[in-house]
Amino acid sequence: MTLAIRAVLFDVDDTLVDTRGAFRHALAAAGADYLDAPDPEELVRVWRADAGGWYRAHTRGEMTHREQRHRRVNELHALFGGPRLDDEAYATWSVRFDRHFRDGWAAHDDAAGALGALDLADLPYGALSNADVAVQEAKLDACGLDVRMLVGVDTLGFGKPDPRVFHLACELLGFEPGEVAYVGDEFDADAVGALDAGLASVWLDRPGHHPRPVAPEDVATATARGVVRISTLAELPERLGLG
Secondary structure, eight states: OOOOOSEEEEOOBTTTBOHHHHHHHHHHHHHHHHSSSOOHHHHHHHHHHOTTOHHHHHHTTSSOHHHHHHHHHHHHHHHHTOOOOOHHHHHHHHHHHHHHHHHTOOBOTTHHHHHHHHHHTTOOEEEEOSSOHHHHHHHHHHTTOOOOEEEOHHHHSOOTTOHHHHHHHHHHHTSOGGGEEEEESOIIIIIIHHHHTTSEEEEEOOTTOOSSOOOHHHHHHHHHHTOEEESSGGGHHHHTTOO
């Protein structure tokens, strides 16, 4: 399936940037201080699964970024034998975590090529994220990705999959939702959220990168509705009809 679109919106984390890898790096470093020989892969699996749903509560505007992360750290420690962190102890943990998280920022290998293809086709693009704009701007800059951040969770006080954030990003990009393709890795917040908001939806289904399982019947329903599924950004130019 080839999409006839005039502009592209990208998710940032685990779409353009290997944020999973950065989390693994940071959690391994923090875990070495607070936990007894933790397995970094298991730590990042639990962290990204976020069984308590705290990050999603943050993106709905129900709690601050600090509150959601504090809760997630204590849940992680409860599972892996670490101490419960009060506000002061969490602040110390957070400083160390943030330093290693930033050290781990790196672009996915397929990101620069996809952006280069859009540049050659003179196709405008920007980014929409469920993290704060300033954090994502710093992340993209550190990864050498020249992508304009349009909307973050701090722009309206809530994030994806609310259709208003997609619509605002399209407006700032200068196009109607039906003229824009949105590319993201999370099935519900990105692929289904973009589709429900009236954008052309491209689900970046990177093997082994799902934070939580996706039911096959849900995937079948979404693709029947028009979600385009790719496994790498290298497939994006062809799906957009760029050759």
